[in-house]
Amino acid sequence: xxxxxxxxxxxxxxxxxxxxxxxxxxxxxxxxxxxxxxxxxxxxxxxxxxxxxxxxxxxxxxxxxxxxxxxxxxxxxxxxxxxxxxxxxxxxxxxxxxxxxxxxxxxxxxxxxxxxxxxxxxx
Amino acid sequence: xxxxxxxxxxxxxxxxxxxxxxxxxxxxxxxxxxxxxxxxxxxxxxxxxxxxxxxxxxxxxxxx
Amino acid sequence: xxxxxxxxxxxxxxxxxxxxxxxxxxxxxxxxxxxxxxxxxxxxxxxxxxxxxxxxxxxxxxxxxxxxxxxxxxxxxxxxx
Amino acid sequence: xxxxxxxxxxxxxxxxxxxxxxxxxxxxxxxxxxxxxxxxxxxxxxxxxxxxxxxxxxxxxxxxxxxxxxxxxxxxxxxxxxxxxxxxxxxxxxxxxxx
Numbered sequence: 001x002x003x004x005x006x007x008x009x010x011x012x013x014x015x016x017x018x019x020x021x022x023x024x025x026x027x028x029x030x031x032x033x034x035x036x037x038x039x040x041x042x043x044x045x046x047x048x049x050x051x052x053x054x055x056x057x058x059x060x061x062x063x064x065x066x067x068x069x070x071x072x073x074x075x076x077x078x079x080x081x082x083x084x085x086x087x088x089x090x091x092x093x094x095x096x097x098x099x100x101x102x103x104x105x106x107x108x109x110x111x112x113x114x115x116x117x118x119x120x121x122x123x
Numbered sequence: 124x125x126x127x128x129x130x131x132x133x134x135x136x137x138x139x140x141x142x143x144x145x146x147x148x149x150x151x152x153x154x155x156x157x158x159x160x161x162x163x164x165x166x167x168x169x170x171x172x173x174x175x176x177x178x179x180x181x182x183x184x185x186x187x
Numbered sequence: 188x189x190x191x192x193x194x195x196x197x198x199x200x201x202x203x204x205x206x207x208x209x210x211x212x213x214x215x216x217x218x219x220x221x222x223x224x225x226x227x228x229x230x231x232x233x234x235x236x237x238x239x240x241x242x243x244x245x246x247x248x249x250x251x252x253x254x255x256x257x258x259x260x261x262x263x264x265x266x267x268x
Numbered sequence: 269x270x271x272x273x274x275x276x277x278x279x280x281x282x283x284x285x286x287x288x289x290x291x292x293x294x295x296x297x298x299x300x301x302x303x304x305x306x307x308x309x310x311x312x313x314x315x316x317x318x319x320x321x322x323x324x325x326x327x328x329x330x331x332x333x334x335x336x337x338x339x340x341x342x343x344x345x346x347x348x349x350x351x352x353x354x355x356x357x358x359x360x361x362x363x364x365x366x367x
Binding site: 021028085100 | 198202205206207208209210212213214216217219220223224225228235236238239242243245246249252253254255256257258259261
């Protein structure tokens with residue numbers, strides 16, 4: 001990989017890179033969600049709120065389990081082979097640092113001025 | 124070892140926590156006078172005892 | 188002392204933090220293509236720069252994990268399907 | 269608290285209310301700790317056990333908190349009342365002679 005974001009060489013393996021990244025994001029969100037609901041449950045006293053949160057908690061745990069299983073089956077996540085996971089962690093960190101160092105959006109991105117009227121109104 | 128390392132560590136944390144809870148409930152139960160509070164604490168002791176036994180089996184399976 | 192192996196629980200926490208930080212870099216970088224406000228965009232870029240530095244430091248420590256292994260050039264087993 | 273033990277131990281401040289509060293805080297930490305543990309486990313067997321424990325911890329938390337509400341030691345819906353109770357308890361703890 002090089003720093004030219006238009007070089008087609010950089011599109012090698014991009015789908016798997018994207019999928020692993022988004023799946024990891026999804027997993028962390030599911031985890032965070034379960035923990036947030038658990039904390040909320042310990043702070044709520046109304047029976048109906050508790051019932052609702054408890055259902056969502058169990059649902060969240062089930063979702064977390066599904067994501068984990070999917071990621072393990074796709075070999076995106078290796079909870080049992082830590083050396084594999086280590087390589088994956090280091091590689092995705094390396095790749096993401098490379099993306100972070102690219103100059104992806106060189107132009108001024110402020111498109112604010114074009115949202116104040118419909119195309120017909122442009123004179 | 125048939126469990127993932129992070130799971131075993133997490134179970135270990137829970138076991139340590141539950142152990143102190145059980146010890147506390149067992150000793151403190153003698154100190155309370157309200158019957159209903161005593162009942163709740165006894166229930167906590169029963170449930171915690173069973174939970175700790177389940178942890179024991181996981182942890183001894185994880186030992187290598 | 189510097190080359191001492193890490194404990195199991197610290198290494199797993201490092202794994203969490205590294206993945207979290209990696210996602211932070213990716214999100215803060217790519218979201219810049221979506222935002223309108225230039226100040227917000229600048230702040231996101233600042234986060235990218237800081238996170239890259241942090242991530243580099245974390246990677247260095249992570250090398251002392253007990254399950255550390257030689258890292259290949261790219262993923263050894265690409266996803267075919 | 270049991271008056272005999274109270275006299276033996278000199279812990280006449282360790283009232284049922286304090287014990288119940290301790291139980292509530294433990295139950296609360298239990299729920300949070302279990303939520304962390306469940307989201308760290310992947311092996312179905314472990315996860316199933318931890319999820320069940322989580323539900324049990326929730327039941328315990330529910331029981332002890334409604335018990336405390338009933339006793340008037342926990343005012344979940346009346347902040348002012350709760351603050352007054354807190355201040356009272358703080359004073360009791362502060363004025364406790366250390367042995």
